[in-house]
Amino acid sequence: MKQHKLAARVEQISPFQVMAVLEKAKALEAEGKPVIHLEIGEPDFSAVSQVEQAGIQAIEQHQTGYTAATGLLELKQAISHYYASQYQVEVAPERIIVTPGASGGLLLMASLMVNAGDDVLMPDPCYPCNRHFVMQVGARARLLETRAEEAFAMTPEAVEATWQATTSGVWLASPSNPTGAVLSRSYVESMYDTVQRLGGHLLVDEIYQGLVYEGEDFSALSIADDVFVINSFSKYFAMTGWRLGWLVVPEWAVEGATKLAQNLFISAPSVSQHAAIRAFGQDVLDECEQRRQTLNARRLVLLKGLERLGLPVASPAQGAFYVYVDVSSVTQDAMAWCLALLETEYVALTPGADFGSKDANLYVRFAYACDEMDLLEALSRIERFIKK
Ligand SMILES: Cc1ncc(COP(=O)(O)O)c(C=O)c1O
Incomplete structure (x- = not known):
């Protein structure tokens, strides 16, 4: 019988931890739970x-x-x-x-x-x-x-x-x-x-x-x-x-x-x-600039909220739509923390281990590709979660 055998390199690719978060988020959504997605590295806009x-x-x-x-x-x-x-x-x-x-x-x-x-x-x-x-x-x-x-x-x-x-x-x-x-x-x-x-x-x-x-x-x-x-x-x-x-x-x-x-x-x-x-075209570039300003406003909301929660931003978040946050004051296992946060408060984040290895268990990535109201709601849910 023919043995099915994948190339050895496939074995070396470990699945992203965020996939477990995504799967859990989908299951919760199927149950009607109001999940806020801060794990997705994709703008929430479509093309102009x-x-x-x-x-x-x-x-x-x-x-x-x-x-x-x-x-x-x-x-x-x-x-x-x-x-x-x-x-x-x-x-x-x-x-x-x-x-x-x-x-x-x-x-x-x-x-x-x-x-x-x-x-x-x-x-x-x-x-x-x-x-x-x-x-x-x-x-x-x-x-x-x-x-x-x-x-x-x-x-x-x-x-x-x-x-x-x-x-x-x-x-x-x-x-x-x-x-x-x-x-x-x-x-x-x-x-x-x-x-x-x-x-x-x-x-x-x-x-x-x-x-x-x-x-x-x-x-x-x-x-x-x-x-x-x-x-x-x-x-x-x-x-x-x-x-x-x-x-x-x-x-x-x-x-x-x-x-x-x-x-x-x-x-x-x-x-x-x-x-x-x-x-x-200039009209499209103008719209993209407006969107950049919208993203910046969200970034400022998120940075202020994180400061209030006492969760330090690990490096100056000056661009893209990501903030890398040091969660060592609340956990030594960012992946477990992300899953628990998702299960109890329905907020999805990406654990640091997807991006590297050194101290990755102490960081999570927030993506602010969602509207300001959702960001504020996510922050208050995280606050409740931390205080529990
Ligand atoms: C740093 C970086 N490079 C490359 C990519 C791949 O992007 P795409 O293939 O959609 O252009 C991404 C996607 O998130 C990214 O974050």
């Missing part, structure tokens, strides 16, 4: 209506076939123009590879730059799928210990000290998931210098670009032409399900990235690409 209309129009006009592997030229020109007007940086459209979400971009990046047997340095905590993209090409993610007082960023000194002959590069994100921290220009500059000197590559995931409330909203592309940058329409443009993102590569990597894009994806979704061109 002009963008949706452009998508409908693309279908009506049958613009549904494959596109060029690296994306529609018009879309790449619009992204290039956006970099120039919004971030004062020149990025030739040829350097922009349009991908199926940032996820597609990260997989492309791993395939482009990382050899089997290599390792890639990332901060602990960081976006959990990164390690699996690297694993997919036979390499290994090494999560470097960080300190809450340093906003969970790896220091260039630590990168240098840990660097090995097998180290391919450093992957960062700003604003960060799960911490919401925004890296400073001087930090990215010094990390770039370090990585350059060590002969590796630097990737900055800018998927939350635009969602910055404090600190400088800049692109690492303004620091050097040979930084690799990931971005997406998922967050700032609230287009998660449209599956569209991009990777910016240096001139010398365009040909290789194109070959890989052809082979891995053929092209990113064409309807989404046609719609996304409309995302750079």
Whole structure:
């Protein structure tokens, strides 16, 4: 009889702890319980209506076939123009590879730059799928210990000290998931210098670009032409399900990235690409700015509420829509605490263990992608839970 056997790498992917939270939340909702979702890393907005209309129009006009592997030229020109007007940086459209979400971009990046047997340095905590993209090409993610007082960023000194002959590069994100921290220009500059000197590559995931409330909203592309940058329409443009993102590569990597894009994806979704061109219209950008302000107002409500509860925010939550909270005053087991909170007060959060290992049992991530009334209600339920 044929033995069913999955590839060994599948075994190495542990399921996200938040899945247990989600399942429990679904079961409670099925019983009619009023669950408040602060665990979901997805904007509670949908795409701006002009963008949706452009998508409908693309279908009506049958613009549904494959596109060029690296994306529609018009879309790449619009992204290039956006970099120039919004971030004062020149990025030739040829350097922009349009991908199926940032996820597609990260997989492309791993395939482009990382050899089997290599390792890639990332901060602990960081976006959990990164390690699996690297694993997919036979390499290994090494999560470097960080300190809450340093906003969970790896220091260039630590990168240098840990660097090995097998180290391919450093992957960062700003604003960060799960911490919401925004890296400073001087930090990215010094990390770039370090990585350059060590002969590796630097990737900055800018998927939350635009969602910055404090600190400088800049692109690492303004620091050097040979930084690799990931971005997406998922967050700032609230287009998660449209599956569209991009990777910016240096001139010398365009040909290789194109070959890989052809082979891995053929092209990113064409309807989404046609719609996304409309995302750079001033009216759409104005609406996105309004949404940013709405998110900021929620962030301030959450920060104030957490302060009142005596739950310290672990690092300055300056961007994205996340706050990483130190719950060590109420538990030593964040996962168990999250489940108990959900079961008794119907508030869903993500335990820190999904993002890293060092002291992860002492942190939880709040996502403020829900309206202010729900946030206030969640805070008062948490207060009741803590006081019990
Ligand atoms: C830091 C980071 N990078 C990449 C992604 C993947 O996003 P997408 O594939 O929807 O563009 C996410 C999703 O939450 C993320 O938080």
